[in-house]
Amino acid sequence: MKTKIGIDVRPLAYGITGNSRYLAEVLKIILPKHKDKEFYFLSNKPIHSIFNDLLFPNVKLVVESKSIPGPIYLNFLLPKRLKQYKIEVFWGTIQMLPFLKLPIPSYVNYHDLNFISAPETMAKWNYWQHKLLSPITLKNADKIFCLSKNTKEEIVAFRPECKEKCIVVYPGVTKTQTTLSKLKIKFPKDFFLTVGTLEPRKNINRLVDAFLSFKKEYPKDKHYLIIMGRRGWGEEGDILYEKLNDPKTKEAGIQFIEKPDENTLALAFKFCKAFFFPSLHEGFGLPLLEAMLEGKRCVASDIPVFKEILSDKCDVYVPSKDTIAWANAFHLMSRPNKDRIPKFPTKMWTWQETAKKIEEVLFS
Numbered sequence: 001m002k003t004k005i006g007i008d009v010r011p012l013a014y015g016i017t018g019n020s021r022y023l024a025e026v027l028k029i030i031l032p033k034h035k036d037k038e039f040y041f042l043s044n045k046p047i048h049s050i051f052n053d054l055l056f057p058n059v060k061l062v063v064e065s066k067s068i069p070g071p072i073y074l075n076f077l078l079p080k081r082l083k084q085y086k087i088e089v090f091w092g093t094i095q096m097l098p099f100l101k102l103p104i105p106s107y108v109n110y111h112d113l114n115f116i117s118a119p120e121t122m123a124k125w126n127y128w129q130h131k132l133l134s135p136i137t138l139k140n141a142d143k144i145f146c147l148s149k150n151t152k153e154e155i156v157a158f159r160p161e162c163k164e165k166c167i168v169v170y171p172g173v174t175k176t177q178t179t180l181s182k183l184k185i186k187f188p189k190d191f192f193l194t195v196g197t198l199e200p201r202k203n204i205n206r207l208v209d210a211f212l213s214f215k216k217e218y219p220k221d222k223h224y225l226i227i228m229g230r231r232g233w234g235e236e237g238d239i240l241y242e243k244l245n246d247p248k249t250k251e252a253g254i255q256f257i258e259k260p261d262e263n264t265l266a267l268a269f270k271f272c273k274a275f276f277f278p279s280l281h282e283g284f285g286l287p288l289l290e291a292m293l294e295g296k297r298c299v300a301s302d303i304p305v306f307k308e309i310l311s312d313k314c315d316v317y318v319p320s321k322d323t324i325a326w327a328n329a330f331h332l333m334s335r336p337n338k339d340r341i342p343k344f345p346t347k348m349w350t351w352q353e354t355a356k357k358i359e360e361v362l363f364s
Contacts, residue, residue: 003038003088004037004038005040005089005091006087006090007023007042008043009023010094012054022171031054031058031059032056039058039060041055041059041063042078042082044064044077045067060085074096079098079102088104092141094109095108095110095137096108096129096137097136097137097141099136106141108141110145110151111284112154113151114281118281122200122201139162145167145358145361147169148283148284150283167361170284170353172349172350173350174293175266178263178266178267179263182263190223190273191273192211192275192333193225193228194227195265197229198229198237198241199232203280203301204236207276210329211327213323214330217327224254225254228264228265229258231258270294275297276326278301279303281303288309293346295344297315297333298316299315299333301317313342
C-alpha cells in the first residue's frame with residue numbers, strides 16, 4: 001500500500017472558493033484517518049491561513065520560495081518535487097497534470113470542460129491552456145474524479161476512450177457553525193442572495209440588471225440583493241466591480257460583500273429569503289447545496305448540471321441569458337416564503353461519501 005501521497009494544494013492559496021472547499025473538506029476527513037501515511041502539500045504559493053488547520057503532523061508543506069506561474073510550476077518544478085520526495089501517488093486537484101506522463105499513479109479532479117462548452121466565459125490564456133493540455137491530462141490520468149454526471153458525459157463525448165477512467169464524485173455539504181455576535185455587517189430584513197467570483201461565467205451582471213429592472217417595476221418593494229464573492233477578471237471583474245461600488249447601485253438595494261469570511265457567508269445562507277445562481281456554466285454548483293441545506297428555495301440557470309441537484313417541485317429554472325425572466329423570478333420569490341417540499345435529503349450529500357470514493361482510489 002502506498003504511503004507517500006502528493007497533492008496539488010494550489011486551490012488552498014485563494015481562500016474559500018468552490019475548489020478549495022471541496023479539497024479542504026475531503027482532506028479534513030482523510031488526513032486524521034491515515035496517520036501512518038505521509039501527505040505532501042505541493043504548491044507554488046503559500047496556502048491561505050484559513051486552511052492552517054489542515055497542517056496535521058503527517059503533512060509536509062512544500063511551497064516554492066519564489067512565486068512561479070502555474071503552468072511552469074506544474075510542468076517543470078512539480079515533477080522534480082515528486083521525484084525529490086519519492087512520492088508514490090499524485091492527486092491533481094485543478095484539472096491539470098504535467099504534460100509528460102508521471103511514472104507514478106496519477107489522478108485528477110475534473111470540474112468542467114468550459115473550453116468546449118463555454119469558451120466565451122474564459123480568459124484567453126486559460127482557454128488555450130485547457131484546450132492544449134486537457135487532452136494530454138485526460139490521456140495521462142489513471143483515474144478522473146468527475147464533479148458531476150454532466151462533467152463525466154462531457155468528458156466521454158470529448159474523449160470516449162476515457163469512459164472507464166471516469167468516476168463521479170459529488171461534493172458534500174455540512175452546516176457551518178455560526179456566531180451571530182461576530183457578524184460585522186447588518187443584513188437587511190428581506191434579501192436575496194447570490195455568491196460567486198465576478199467573472200463572465202457567473203453571469204452576475206445580468207442578475208444585477210434583472211434586479212434593477214424588478215425594482216423599477218415594483219418601486220415599493222423592500223427586498224435587497226446581496227452579492228458575496230471576490231473580484232475576478234474581464235468586464236465583470238472591472239466594469240461590474242465599479243458598478244457594485246457605485247452609490248446609485250447601493251441605493252437601489254444591491255450590496256456587494258467582498259471576500260466574506262465563512263461565518264458571514266454561512267449566516268447569509270441562513271437568513272436570505274431565496275438563493276439565486278445565474279451561472280452560464282458550472283461543473284457542479286456547491287452553493288446550491290449550501291442554500292438547500294438551510295431550507296432555502298433556489299432560482300438557478302436552466303442548465304443540465306443543476307437538474308442533478310435541484311428539485312422540480314420547489315426550485316425555479318431560468319434561461320441563463322434571459323434578463324426579463326430573471327426579473328420575473330425576483331418578483332415570484334418576493335412573495336411570502338414557502339418551505340422546501342420535499343426537504344433537502346442531507347444523507348445523500350455528505351463529505352464522508354466524497355472522501356470515501358477518493359480514498360478508494362488513492363490508497364488502492
